[in-house]
Amino acid sequence: MSESGAKKKGSLRELYDVFFSKSWPMWVGGILLGVGNICLFIVLKPWGASGGVKNWGDNLFNLMGGDFANMGAVNLFPYSVLCILLIMGAFAGALFSKQFALRFPPIGELFKGLFGGLLMGLGAVLGVSCTIGGFFSGWPALSMGAVVFTIGLVAGTWLAVKYLLFEINKFPKLSSGKTLSILTAGKGKGSWQPILGFVVVIIGLIIAFRYTGSSSVLAWYAAIGLYFGLVCQRSRFCVVRALREPFMSGSSKPALAVMAGILVSMFGFVVIKFMGIRGEMMWVWPHFWVPAIIGGTIFGFGMTIAGGCTVGSLWRAGEGHIKLWASIIGMMVAMPFTAKFIKPAFFDALPDSMKQMFFLPEKIGYGPAVGVFLAIMLLWYLFVKWNERTGKFSAY
Amino acid sequence: MQGDVILDCKGLSCPMPILKLAMAIKKLEVGKVLEMYGTDPGSKDDVPAWCGKTGNSLLEVVDTEDGFTFFIRREK
Numbered sequence: 001m002s003e004s005g006a007k008k009k010g011s012l013r014e015l016y017d018v019f020f021s022k023s024w025p026m027w028v029g030g031i032l033l034g035v036g037n038i039c040l041f042i043v044l045k046p047w048g049a050s051g052g053v054k055n056w057g058d059n060l061f062n063l064m065g066g067d068f069a070n071m072g073a074v075n076l077f078p079y080s081v082l083c084i085l086l087i088m089g090a091f092a093g094a095l096f097s098k099q100f101a102l103r104f105p106p107i108g109e110l111f112k113g114l115f116g117g118l119l120m121g122l123g124a125v126l127g128v129s130c131t132i133g134g135f136f137s138g139w140p141a142l143s144m145g146a147v148v149f150t151i152g153l154v155a156g157t158w159l160a161v162k163y164l165l166f167e168i169n170k171f172p173k174l175s176s177g178k179t180l181s182i183l184t185a186g187k188g189k190g191s192w193q194p195i196l197g198f199v200v201v202i203i204g205l206i207i208a209f210r211y212t213g214s215s216s217v218l219a220w221y222a223a224i225g226l227y228f229g230l231v232c233q234r235s236r237f238c239v240v241r242a243l244r245e246p247f248m249s250g251s252s253k254p255a256l257a258v259m260a261g262i263l264v265s266m267f268g269f270v271v272i273k274f275m276g277i278r279g280e281m282m283w284v285w286p287h288f289w290v291p292a293i294i295g296g297t298i299f300g301f302g303m304t305i306a307g308g309c310t311v312g313s314l315w316r317a318g319e320g321h322i323k324l325w326a327s328i329i330g331m332m333v334a335m336p337f338t339a340k341f342i343k344p345a346f347f348d349a350l351p352d353s354m355k356q357m358f359f360l361p362e363k364i365g366y367g368p369a370v371g372v373f374l375a376i377m378l379l380w381y382l383f384v385k386w387n388e389r390t391g392k393f394s395a396y
Numbered sequence: 397m398q399g400d401v402i403l404d405c406k407g408l409s410c411p412m413p414i415l416k417l418a419m420a421i422k423k424l425e426v427g428k429v430l431e432m433y434g435t436d437p438g439s440k441d442d443v444p445a446w447c448g449k450t451g452n453s454l455l456e457v458v459d460t461e462d463g464f465t466f467f468i469r470r471e472k
Contacts, residue, residue, distance in 0.1 A: 023441055099437040101462070105407040168415050175416070179407025181435045186461040236438055241410070248411065249449060307409050319437070321409045396418045396450065 019234065020097040020194075026257035029235025034264030036224050036231070037137060041272050043220040044078060046141060046265075046283045047228075048133035049310035050124040050335065052083030057121075057332035068336040081211075081218055082225035083314055088204045089229020090318030095197030097234070098185035105323045108174035113323035116306025117313065117330020120299050124310070124331070125338040126346060127152065127295015128285040131239040131309040134296065136258065139377075140265035141283035142273075142369050144358035147376065148289045152296020154243055159297075160304030161247045165395060183320070201226070232315040240303050240312055250394035252384040259377055266373065274366055281359055288358035290350055306330070397456055397467050399431025400424070406463060410438045414446055417468070421452060424470045429455065435463035443468070 037047045055077045058068040074080045094100035105113075124130045129138060129149050138146025167174060185193050204226040211219035231237065241254035273280045287295065303309040306327040308316050313331070316324040347355060360369035387393050403420045405413040413434050424430055432443070440457070443466050447454040455467040 023437075094437075097437075101435065103407050103409070103435050105409065109408065109412070164411070164415055168412075168419055175408060175412050176404070179435075181407060181462045184435070184462040186463065187459045189461070236441065238410070244411065249414070249446060251445065251449070304411075307411060316409060321436070323409055 016096075020093075024235040026235050026237055026241075026254055027260045029231050029237035030257035030259070030261035031264050032231045032235070033136070033228060033237060034140075034261035035268075036228055037140070037261070037265045038268030038272070040082075040221070040224055041269060041278060041282075043224075044217050045278070046133075046137040046269065047082075048079055048130070048137065048283075049083065049314070050120075050130040050133065050331065052077070052079035052081075053310060053314075053328060053331045054121075054125070054335035054339070055080040056083075057334075057336040060332060061336050066336070068340055076215075076218070078217055078221040082221045082228070085204055085207065085222045085225030086229040086232070086311070086314050087318040088200055089226040089231075090233040090315035091229070092197045092200040092204070092226075092318075093230040093233030093315075094319040095193040095200065098190050098193045099233075100193055100320050101184040102180075102182045102320045103322060104180040104182075105321075106175060106177035106179055108171075108177065109323050110326050112174070113306050113326030114330045116302045116304070117327035117332075118334040119302025119330075120306065120310065120313075120327070121302075121331040121334025122338050122342075123156075123295045123297070123299030123302055125295070125335050125343050127291050127299060128287040129292070129295065130299060131303065132311055133283060134285065134287070134292065136239065136261060137265065137269075137283050138285070139262045139373060140269040142266075142270070142360045142366075142373060143284040143288075144360050145285050145288035145292045145356070146283075148292035149287065149296040152293045152298075153300035153303075155293075156297040156300020156302070157240070157243045157304045158247055160301045161244060161395065163301075164304070228311075229315055229318055232311060233319055237315075238312050239309050240307070243300065244304055246384055246387050246393050248395050250388045250391050252388040255380065255384045259381065262377070266370070270366060270370060273361075280361070281357060284357045284359040286355050286357045288356040290354040291347070397458075398429075399467055400428040401430050403430055403432040405432060405434045405436075405439070407435060409436045410442070413439045414442050417443065417446065418450075421450070421468070421470050426470050426472060428470055430466075430468045430470070432466040432468060433460075433463060434466065439466075440464065 040047050061068050071077050134146050134149035208219050208222035242258040245251045272278050313324040313327040452471050453469045458465045
């Protein structure tokens with residue numbers, strides 16, 4: 001009896017370690033997120049990240065007496081619920097693997113987080129997208145605006161890598177100074193973390209379940225948010241790295257991980273759109289091409305300075321990085337104000353031909369449109385692999 | 397184990413530890429050892445990958461009270 005008891009414990013422990021002893025390969029995360037994204041689209045709409053954070057900002061400033069957009073309370077707007085549960089999922093993932101700690105960076109880094117977040121908020125609103133809506137979901141939606149937005153992201157990332165190298169050489173003090181890590185699970189400490197991890201997951205599931213009475217959409221958004229957070233944290237899924245590494249280390253792995261997710265999602269999205277299960281124009285934004293290129297560049301610069309895009313900031317916030325909390329605050333401030341005071345004038349100034357919704361299958365049909373996207377991805381793949389071999393564009 | 401030069405990356409998150417590591421190694425003499433402190437869980441994957449790619453040796457990774465210490469020898 002005791003023998004089988006010990007054996008059973010060993011097997012469960014083994015199962016636990018499969019998930020939580022080491023990080024998952026990032027491509028595993030890409031595929032799991034790609035599948036989850038299809039589920040979101042079936043439930044309501046594809047994945048988007050910045051809309052949820054904007055909703056937090058809108059609600060906050062409305063509470064303070066402002067007159068900003070009203071998309072619903074934070075607990076009733078699907079993307080807001082998704083983002084909250086995503087942080088919880090990442091928090092749980094970090095706890096399960098004893099990687100959680102409140103990490104306070106040097107003060108200069110906090111400002112970089114905030115500044116990066118402000119830029120991301122500005123770019124996300126002007127470009128009507130972020131790395132998810134305008135890239136990870138935008139490509140599978142077969143939107144050409146998303147391709148332009150991604151070109152902007154790459155340009156912004158490239159500029160920001162140049163800036164970071166300059167900063168480290170000329171102003172090393174900005175990223176050094178007093179730091180603090182608390183609640184760490186170092187050597188022999190932190191056995192409370194996995195226990196709290198279970199509590200967080202159970203609370204997350206209860207939240208999802210409680211929505212079933214009023215809105216099955218919110219219930220699924222909550223559950224998928226929790227799952228996304230866990231997957232992002234365990235696989236350290238990072239769109240910034242996918243776009244940045246060619247200019248830094250030259251590694252192609254993060255780019256391949258994002259491509260894997262896009263490919264999986266594209267398969268599902270095309271079926272959903274082609275069969276008319278959901279609207280064809282979903283996640284095809286009116287940003288082709290000027291808003292996409294300008295917004296993408298600003299967003300790309302901001303996310304690289306902050307060290308995470310919207311989702312990257314959310315899951316790292318759940319892991320306890322205070323710099324990324326600052327980044328989220330920056331986005332919460334910049335998005336409502338940009339939407340109210342800058343975006344209307346910016347869009348009014350543009351002729352219609354510069355702010356189009358460009359759904360490629362509308363022009364050339366579904367088959368060729370998918371072919372075009374696969375060809376773009378093949379070129380991207382060949383570029384990152386060639387660059388990894390030759391180091392042509394990498395910094396070291 | 398003890399390093400010749402210390403690089404403190406505590407509290408920093410991706411990509412700062414790796415950028416600082418790349419800069420610090422450039423300033424180190426070949427054969428000397430860098431003792432790098434970190435708290436970002438991402439560094440545990442990134443530092444070995446960086447060493448593999450750049451041909452420097454990761455001699456040891458030690459778990460500490462609040463994070464981990466890497467010992468990296470400059471090879472070329």
